[in-house]
Amino acid sequence: MNKISFIDLKTQYSVLEQNIKNSISNVLESGQFILGPIVEEAELLLSKYTEAKNTVTVSSGTDALFVSLLALDIGPGSKVFLPSFTYTATAEVIALLQATPVFVDVDELTYNISSIDLNLKINSYKKSELNNSAIIAVDLFGQPADYPILQKIADEHGLHLISDAAQSFGGVINDMKVGKLAPITTTSFYPTKPLSCYGDGGAIFTDDNDVAKKIKSIRSHGISNDPYENIRIGTNARFDAIQAAIIINKLSIFDEELTQRRKIASIYDQELGEYVLLPRIQTEMKSAWAHYTIRTKKRNAMRKFLLENDIPTMIYYPKPMHKQIAYQNYHNHKDALPNSEMLCNEVLSLPLHPYINEDQILRITSKIKEFLKK
Ligand SMILES: Cc1ncc(COP(=O)(O)O)c(C=O)c1O
The missing domain is CATH 3.90.1150.10 (Aspartate Aminotransferase, domain 1)
Incomplete structure (x- = not known):
């Protein structure tokens, strides 16, 4: 009897082994290890797959959330509504920016954020307390949250909506793929995720060109087109070329x-x-x-x-x-x-x-x- 694995990355590697080895070898010979043409190619392919106008790859799913919140200027005074039944990364980025995480209950059948409890939690604040605030919905175990309803709630209260799609790359609502379901979507390429690399990695998807430009700047220390002009506070959340080569290969299957x-x-x-x-x-x-x-x-x-x-x-x-x-x-x-x-x-x-x-x-x-x- 063959052994049952919870997740089997070895068999997947045996399917892609030669292509992955060739791609890694090409990166080693190129001498370009951080961002660069292979990362840009991965971003184009991810945009083609999701149909999102922009894909910005980053160093992890956590950084994808962190950089997105920075791009929206979430900080002290902002409230960010999120499901309590999630992985800690969704909550910690909010606290790190000194914004207030507001924990919301989930639906017992879909495991995703409950729109009923979300409305209750939002209505417990005065409008003036919700300045530059946001909802982060999580697509737990791979099923998208109910974005059509969540977008309505976000619009009604003037809140940003972010999709934490760390677990749901490939998920769909009515033929529209994850990456297109919310104004900003973040994902993770951690090895156990549906689309994964051989290390840490992640991506942000958005149709908003201005937000994408800001996110690109933040992922590289807040630079402008000139790498030594810092026009905002950023961080180092860059994706590397070897991981991009892995993503390109895995996307093909x-x-x-x-x-x-x-x-x-x-x-x-x-x-x-x-x-x-x-x-x-x-x-x-x-x-x-x-x-x-x-x-x-x-x-x-x-x-x-x-x-x-x-x-x-x-x-x-x-x-x-x-x-x-x-x-x-x-x-x-x-x-x-x-x-x-x-x-x-x-x-x-x-x-x-x-x-x-x-x-x-x-x-x-x-x-x-x-x-x-x-
Ligand atoms: C729901 C959720 N959000 C965020 C993350 C963070 O992703 P990463 O591990 O790539 O930083 C994860 C990863 O486990 C996750 O499951």
């Missing part, structure tokens, strides 16, 4: 991989529907299936049983942000976020990657059924 991910998710759906709560994908949406995350009240015991049977699983995430020590000063602890808290106790992510085969999936689902019959 990305759609095939996405088809595989969707096929695997549909097998899980068919096999597990009667046994556990399945991730709910809205009808007009397609997930990028970064993770297939079920819900069960017997989560911890199920995880232990699966591990004893050589089936790796992960808990994304065990604690919501509003309960983390790091953010205790930002949350009124009388204010419960019940769905975020419940999900942290019940979610379990199952193995999902393009190279897992149907027999392996059926082994996983039969072990889950065996556990539930015990």
Whole structure:
């Protein structure tokens, strides 16, 4: 029996090995390691894929968020509404800029930000307190947040809208791809993400040419066209050429991989529907299936049983942000976020990657059924 991996980057490498080696060798011979023509080529291909007018690559998904907030001048006084059920990167960039993160509950079925709780949280502020404020929606596990509704809420209250699409590159709403769904979209190329490189990396997508220009300047220390003219405060968030070469190669098989991910998710759906709560994908949406995350009240015991049977699983995430020590000063602890808290106790992510085969999936689902019959 072949071993089941939670995510399998080795098999993916064996598919692309020769091309990746050639591309890396070309970069080594070019002598241009930071930004430059290969990075520009990756940006063009990413824009072509997403249909976003501009792609600016950066050094990580966290920096993609940080640079985007800097470009919007988010800082002291700004409120930034975000889901509590997310990875810490979404929240920390807000606090680093001395803006106030406002934690919002999520929908218990889609796991994404709840528009009902978002409205409640926004309405708890006076209009004058929401100057230069923003919403960061997160596309958790690969399913886009409900951007048509979120954009309406953002417009109504004069808020910026950013999509944290670290997990959802390849996701779709009504044929429109992630990268095009919000005025600014950020993604991550961390190795376990749907489109990934062999190190840290990320990108920002926007149709707004002025914002793109500002973001490009901020990622390189706030320079103008002249590299020694600093026209604003920036940082070093540049992408490197070797990682760009990896992204170009992986993009060439990305759609095939996405088809595989969707096929695997549909097998899980068919096999597990009667046994556990399945991730709910809205009808007009397609997930990028970064993770297939079920819900069960017997989560911890199920995880232990699966591990004893050589089936790796992960808990994304065990604690919501509003309960983390790091953010205790930002949350009124009388204010419960019940769905975020419940999900942290019940979610379990199952193995999902393009190279897992149907027999392996059926082994996983039969072990889950065996556990539930015990
Ligand atoms: C929702 C979310 N936002 C942001 C990030 C940060 O991306 P990176 O690890 O590339 O900095 C991640 C990565 O794990 C993430 O899952």
